[in-house]
Amino acid sequence: MVALGAASLALGLDALVARAAPILHEYVPPPGKGDTGRWAREGRLPDHIRVEDRLLPKPRERGTADKGERVLGGRRASSKMDRATTVGPDRKTTHDGVLRYTAEFNPSVVPFKRMTALDSVTAEFRLAVRDSTPQLVPLAKRPTPPDRDPFWGSLVLEAKAGKLMAIPSVAPGAAIVSYRTSSADGRAKSATVSFYRDSADNMSIRTNVSGQLRVVFLTDAPRSYFSPEIPPLITIAQVPPSLRPLVPANVRSAANKVLAHIGVTSSQTMRRQLERLVAYFRNFEAKQLERRSGNTYLDIALSQRGVCRHRSYAFVITAQTAGIPARYVHNEAHAFAEAWVPRLGWLRIDLGGASSELRVGNAQRKAVHNAGPDPFPRPSRYAGNYSQLRGNVTGLRSNQRIRRTGTNLR
Numbered sequence: 001m002v003a004l005g006a007a008s009l010a011l012g013l014d015a016l017v018a019r020a021a022p023i024l025h026e027y028v029p030p031p032g033k034g035d036t037g038r039w040a041r042e043g044r045l046p047d048h049i050r051v052e053d054r055l056l057p058k059p060r061e062r063g064t065a066d067k068g069e070r071v072l073g074g075r076r077a078s079s080k081m082d083r084a085t086t087v088g089p090d091r092k093t094t095h096d097g098v099l100r101y102t103a104e105f106n107p108s109v110v111p112f113k114r115m116t117a118l119d120s121v122t123a124e125f126r127l128a129v130r131d132s133t134p135q136l137v138p139l140a141k142r143p144t145p146p147d148r149d150p151f152w153g154s155l156v157l158e159a160k161a162g163k164l165m166a167i168p169s170v171a172p173g174a175a176i177v178s179y180r181t182s183s184a185d186g187r188a189k190s191a192t193v194s195f196y197r198d199s200a201d202n203m204s205i206r207t208n209v210s211g212q213l214r215v216v217f218l219t220d221a222p223r224s225y226f227s228p229e230i231p232p233l234i235t236i237a238q239v240p241p242s243l244r245p246l247v248p249a250n251v252r253s254a255a256n257k258v259l260a261h262i263g264v265t266s267s268q269t270m271r272r273q274l275e276r277l278v279a280y281f282r283n284f285e286a287k288q289l290e291r292r293s294g295n296t297y298l299d300i301a302l303s304q305r306g307v308c309r310h311r312s313y314a315f316v317i318t319a320q321t322a323g324i325p326a327r328y329v330h331n332e333a334h335a336f337a338e339a340w341v342p343r344l345g346w347l348r349i350d351l352g353g354a355s356s357e358l359r360v361g362n363a364q365r366k367a368v369h370n371a372g373p374d375p376f377p378r379p380s381r382y383a384g385n386y387s388q389l390r391g392n393v394t395g396l397r398s399n400q401r402i403r404r405t406g407t408n409l410r
Contacts, residue, residue, distance in 0.1 A: 037143050043178050045218055049150040051107050051367060059106065059154040059216045063183035068361035070102045071212065073158040073165050083166035083202060084116045087328060088126040089296040089313060093289040093306040098357045099386075101333035105170055105219075106152040107367035110360055110396070111334040111387055112348065113168040117200035118328045121317050123248040125297050127328045134164060134196035134204055140175040140220075148175075148220040149369070155215050159207045164196065168331065170369075171221035172201035172338065172346040179217035181207075200327055201346075227372030228347040230271040236323035238342045245320035251297075255321035258301045258314075264322055270341055273322055278349060279377035280304070281315045286354035308353025308387065309335040315351060333358060334387055349376070352385040360395030368400045 039046050048055040065071050101111050118127035144150040151170050159165065181191040193215055196204045207213060247255070259265075262280045264273050284304045292299050300306050301314040312328050312335040319326035325340035337349040348371075368389075384390050 040140075040142050040177060043139065043141055045178050045180055045216065049144070049152065049218065051150065052370065054367060056106055056152060056367060059152050061180055061182040061214065061216055063156075063185070063212060063214050065156045065212075066362065068102070068364075069104075069156055070361075071156045071158050072167060073160075074212075084118075084330075085132075086122075086126045086128045087116075087118055087309075087313065087330075088124070089300060089310070091289045091296060091299075093286060093300065093310055095286045096307055096353070096355045098359060099333040099355045100359045100361065101331065102361045103363040103366055104153060104155055104168055105366075105369075106154075107369040108360075108363055108400075109151075109170050109369050110363065110389070111331070111358065112336060112350070113170060113331050114172070114201070114203070114329050115166065115168045115331040116329065117172070117202050117338070118316075119200040119325075120245075121247055121251055121320060123250055125251060125254075125295070125317070127313065127316060129198055129200050129202065131199035134198055137176055137195040137197055137203075139179075139195075140177045142177065144177070144220040147223055149223050149226070150218065150220045151369070153215075153217045153219050155205075157205070157207070157213050157215065159210055159213045161208055161210045162206065164204045164206050167203050167205045169201070169203040170219060171225045171348070172327075173225070174201075174203070174219050174221040177218040177220065179215055182214045182216070183209075183212060185211065222345060223372075224344055225346055225348055226369070228341070228344055228375060230274065230341055230347075230375060231343050232269060232271055234270045234342050235268075236266065236270060236273075239323065239325060239340070240342075243325045243340055244323065245325055247317075247321050251317060252321050254295055254298055255301075255318050257298065258318045259322055261302060262318075264318075266323070270324065273324065274319075274339060274341075274349075275377060277315060277319055277322075277324075278351065279379060281311045281318075281351045282377065282382035283379045284311050284352070285381065307355070308351065311335075311351040311353065312337045315349070336387070350374075350387050352382040352387055355386050357392040357394065358386045358389075360393065363395055363400065364397075366400075368396070 045058055048057045103110055120128050120130040176195045191207055191209045194206045262276055264276050284306050286307050287305050289299055289305045300310050315337050316326045316328045327338040329336050338346050339349055340346050
């Protein structure tokens with residue numbers, strides 16, 4: 001249903017976008033007196049970071065886990081905290097029970113940290129990672145540029161020397177500026193850490209020591225990811241070939257029915273396509289799923305039934321079929337989506353969900369990230385959900401529950 005047009009036209013548009021694309025470069029702070037940026041160049045951590053009108057001090061560098069922290073890779077870690085390699089549809093589309101979320105970043109991105117991201121779809125209607133090959137992420141060693149938001153990360157690992165371990169991140173394209181390690185037995189003095197990412201921007205870490213280890217690091221991410229302003233005239237023809245989704249024919253055939261039902265066409269701009277898709281998938285209900293088509297994806301998408309994981313799963317398959325690069329992202333408490341737009345990059349798309357209670361741990365001494373305005377339609381079934389920190393949310397102070405629209409949602 002969704003075509004990219006004649007090959008010559010697509011190639012011409014690709015060339016035009018290539019010429020118009022911004023040149024990526026490393027931010028260089030303006031020259032001045034003092035040690036501006038010296039800590040970064042030397043691979044050290046600053047004493048604090050500035051977030052809006054607040055100074056957030058560097059996390060404590062203690063090797064043991066605090067109350068409410070989880071130990072990544074530890075024996076008590078829940079399977080929900082591990083990284084999934086594939087995700088398929090399920091038919092349990094009624095309300096989730098109590099969900100628990102651990103805040104490892106300051107400011108916290110609750111409930112939107114990235115633990116698993118999946119960027120491709122198989123012929124079996126399962127989501128997977130297109131290329132799981134880990135790519136080294138070199139340390140940025142520079143101050144946070146004006147168009148990026150800084151975050152402290154503090155993770156406790158049950159490390160095994162040389163083993164790659166999954167860790168959360170705040171956004172795709174997040175930079176690791178610098179880090180420090182500590183441990184209860186003093187082994188951290190000899191510990192080195194390397195960071196990696198795959199094609200879906202899943203972050204991993206590898207150390208040269210075994211045992212419990214704390215890694216404190218400074219990371220930053222593009223501000224446009226959290227509160228995007230989508231260019232008005234961009235179309236899917238301008239998506240580079242390397243990012244164009246490869247959707248199996250049988251999946252495409254099913255998803256085209258959903259696109260026709262929603263009213264998404266190839267002649268629309270990407271902004272219009274995303275507005276229609278987001279409005280539709282935010283308007284789901286947590287009700288029992290009926291068997292209609294014999295295809296669980298179609299049953300979910302056409303009946304608008306399900307919680308956060310169903311919305312995000314169906315959104316990604318539908319968006320990819322429309323030609324929009326899209327990812328399914330989840331952690332132990334929430335699932336959401338990402339889409340890639342020319343001139344903008346990746347952006348976060350929350351589709352809401354349903355839970356009887358969200359319990360947030362390890363957040364008492366943390367700020368909550370204020371992402372800014374949400375550019376997408378907000379139907380009533382979406383606006384009051386727990387991903388907006390409304391309803392039964394525990395573990396956060398009242399002044400932490402200020403959501404990304406800039407409105408206090410207590």
